[in-house]
Amino acid sequence: MNYNPRFHLLSVLWMQCFVVCLAITVRNLTTDQFALFQFKDRIVDPENVLTNSWKASTSVCKWVGVSCGVIHQRVVALNLTNLNLTGTIPPHLGNLSFLLSLDLSNNHFYGHLPKELGQLHRLGFLELSFNGFNGEIPSWLGNSDRVKILKMRSNNFTGTIPQTLVNMSNLEMLDLGSNQLFGQIPYSDEFCVHLPKLESLFLSDNELSGNIPSSEIPEEIGDLSNLEELGNLPPMTNVPKLDELILWGNKLSGNIPNSISNASMLKHVDIGSNFFSGLIPDTLGNLRHLERLLIGDSNLTTSSATHEWSFLSSLANCRNFTLLEVSQNPLNGVLPTYIGNLSTSLQYFLAHDCELEGNIPMEIGNFSNMLLLSLGNNELSGSIPTSIGGLRNLQGLDLSSNKLGGPIPESICGLEKLDTLDLSLNELHGPVLTCLGDMTSLRYLHLGFNKLSSGIPSTLLNLKDILEIDLSSNYLNNSIALDVGNLRSLLKLNLSRNLLTADISSTIGGLLTLLSLDLSDNKLHGHIPESFGGLISLGFLDLSNNNLSGLIPKSLEKLSSLKYFNVSFNRLEGEIPTNGCFPNFSSTSFMNNSALCGPPRLLVPPCKNNIHKNSKMMILHVLRSLHKGKIEIADADLLRRDDDYFVVKANCISSIMELALSCSTELPEERKHMKDVVVELEKIKQRFLNSIQHV
16 A cells, blocks of 8 residues: 555544544543532532432543533533432532533522523523522523523522513523512513513512503513413413413502403413402403413402302303312302303312302302312301202312301212311201211311201211311210220311210220310210320310319320310319429319319419328228228229329238228218228228239
8 A cells, every 4th residue: 555645644633633632521521520529519418319429430421410412521411400409509510611401409409699600601491499599580690691491489589580681582481480589570671572482481479569551561572472371470462372371479469451351362360369459350251261260369359239240150151161269359249140150160169258148059059070169258148058969079168157057958968079078167057967977088077166956976987087077166965975986097076165965985095196186165074084195196185164073194194295285174183193294284274173283383282292191082082982882993993093102012901991090080970980991991902902913
C-alpha cells in the first residue's frame, strides 16, 4: 500500500482532537460530579438513596435520579422527587450547564433559591412544588427564557409575582398556587402579550387581590389562543379551548361577570372561597358542557323578588352536571321544585350554611346517582320527604342543624350504601328506627338533639363496622344495659342527656379503639365497671349526673390517653385514684358525690391513712351487710380490694376481727352484732385466704 502523507496528517489531527475532546468530556463530567457532591453534602438523606448510589467509584450517569446526554455524556436531567430529602439548594447546582430538567418536588427543601440557578440557560422544565422554599419568587427566573414548565406550588414563597416572568416567552404552564403571594393579579398588557404559548396558569390559594371587571378584561388576553386552563384570572371572550376556570382561595371581589358564559367549553368552574358578591348569573346555563360548579364560601345572593334559586333553572341545560357546591353563601330563599329538572347525573349537591328556608322538595328524590347531599345548618322545616329513599346510591346525607320535624322516614333504611347519616339538631320525634341496624355500610350515625322517644334498638348492635354513634339529647329510655361489645371499631359513643336507667354494660371495656364515651345526664345506676381499665385509647369519659355508686375503679389509672374525666353528681364513695392520669384532673371531675375522699386540691375529705381507722370503715360495711343477712364471699372481695391497706398475709382476717371488737364502743348501734360478726368472719376466713393468695 502506498504511503499517503495527507492521510497520515489527518489521522494525527483526528487522534489529537479525540484526546482533547475526551479530556474536555472527562473534565466536564468531573465538574458535574463535583456539583452533585456539593448538593448531596448539604442535604439529609434518611433513606440513604443518594448515599448508596452517588459514589465517586461509579459514573455520574449511573447515579440514581441522574440522566446524561447520549453524545456528550453531560448531566441533562436531575429527578429527585419523593425521596424525603431535607436541606437547602447550594449554588453549585448552577454549574450543571447542560441541564434541561430539574425536579426536586415532594421533599423537604427549604430556604431561598440561589441566583446561580439562573445560569441554567438550557433549562426547559423546573419543578419545585411541595417543599418549604421561602422568600420572594426571584426575578432572575425571567432570564430562563427556554423554560416551558415552571411549577412551584405549595411552598412558602411570599411577596408579589415578579413582572420579569413576562420574559419567559416559551412558558406553557405556570403554577404558583398555594403559596403566600399577594398583590394584584398579573393580567397587565405585557403579561398577556408576551406569553403567547401559555396553556395553563395556576395562582390559586394565595392572597392575591383585585376586582374582576363586570364588563370586559383587556383584549390582549384574548391572544392566548392556546389557553386550556386558567387560575386566578377573570373569564375571557376568545378562549375556545378553555375547559377549567380555577379562582378559589383568594380575595377576589366584585360580581361574577355574565361574560363567563362566553367560554363555551368550560367543564369545571371553581371560584369559591373569595369575596364575590351579587347574584349568581343565570347565564351559567349557557355552559352546556359544564360538569362541576363550585361557588361556595363567598357573599353571593339570589333575587329577592322570586325568593327562589332561579339559577338552578338555567343549570338544567347542563346535561353532564355532576357537582354543585354553593355552601356558605347568604343565598336565603327556598329550594324550588324545579330542582328536579337538573341532570340525573348529579352526584354532589352541597348547600349547607345558605340560610335556606321552607321544605325540602319531594323532587330531591329524582337524583338516583347522588352520592352526597349536604343541606345542614339552614332553616329548613317540614318533614324529611319519603322520596329521600330514591337516592339509592347515596353515601352521605347531612340535614343537621335545621328545623325539620316529624318522624325519621323508614325509606332512609333503603339507602344501602349510606356511610354517614347526620340528622342531629332538628325537631324530629318518634322512635329510633330498628331498621337502621340493617344498614351495614353505616359508619357515622348522628341523631342527637332531637325529640326522639323510644328505647335504643338492639339492632344497632349489628353495625359491627360503625365508627360513631351519637344519640344524645333525646328522650331515649332503655332500662336494660346495651351489650355493645361487638362494636369493635367504635370510636365515639354518645348517649348523654337521655332517660337511660340501666347499669353500665361491662362489655364497653372491650372496645379497644374507643376514643370518647359520654353517658352523662341519665339515670344510670350500679358501679363503674372494672373493665373500663381496658379502654386503652380513651381520651374522653363523662359519667356525670347519674346515680352511680361504689368505688372509682383503680383500673382507670391505666388509661394513659385520658384527658377529660367527669364523675360528678353521682353517689360514689371511697378513695379517688391517685396514679396514672388522675393527677391531671381537677375538683370539678368529682364534685357532689356522697363519700369520696382524696387530696385537698380535689375539695373532698382526706382519706384516713391509718390502717385501723380505714379498716373500721370496711367493718362498718360488713356489720351492715350482716344485719341484712348478706355476708358472703363478696364481702371478702371488698376487704381485699384496697391493696394499700391490707397486707396479704394469713392473719389478715384475724386482724380485722380484733379491730371489730376494738371499735365496738364507737359503734353503739352495732354493738349487739359484734359477736355475730366474729362468728361470721371466722367462717369466711378460709375463703378469704384462698382468694387473697392471688391478689
